[in-house]
Amino acid sequence: MTFTHTILLVDDEPNVLCSILRNLRGKPYQFWTARNGDEALHILKTQTIDLVVSDERMPGMQGNELVTWIANHLPDVVRIILSGQASLPAALKAINYGRVYRFLTK
Numbered sequence: 001m002t003f004t005h006t007i008l009l010v011d012d013e014p015n016v017l018c019s020i021l022r023n024l025r026g027k028p029y030q031f032w033t034a035r036n037g038d039e040a041l042h043i044l045k046t047q048t049i050d051l052v053v054s055d056e057r058m059p060g061m062q063g064n065e066l067v068t069w070i071a072n073h074l075p076d077v078v079r080i081i082l083s084g085q086a087s088l089p090a091a092l093k094a095i096n097y098g099r100v101y102r103f104l105t106k
Helices: 014-023 037-046 063-073 088-096
Strands: 005-010 029-034 051-055 078-083 102-105
Touching: 005 014, 005 037, 014 029, 029 037, 037 051, 037 063, 051 063, 063 078, 063 088, 078 088, 088 102
Parallel strands: 005 029, 005 051, 051 078, 078 102
Antiparallel strands: none
16 A cells, blocks of 8 residues: 555553554555654654644643644644544644644533
């Protein structure tokens, strides 16, 4: 299979990562997964990533902090926040500083 894009999924819940991967099985994308912001940064610094889908609430670095770093250092990477516990302040940070494409609820 030829991959068209590379997607990085970031969530501290392994079941969420597995569920997303299961739903996208068979699609022409290459996937990377990270359990926290630090793992995501390592992947972003060593791999070519086209899209990041990140949870908002994670231990350590929050999703809005991750997408803000990406916006400042890798602005061509599309950024999406996927949150089960969305708050208005987090959404505003992701939109205003991380310039996310979408802020979605789980």
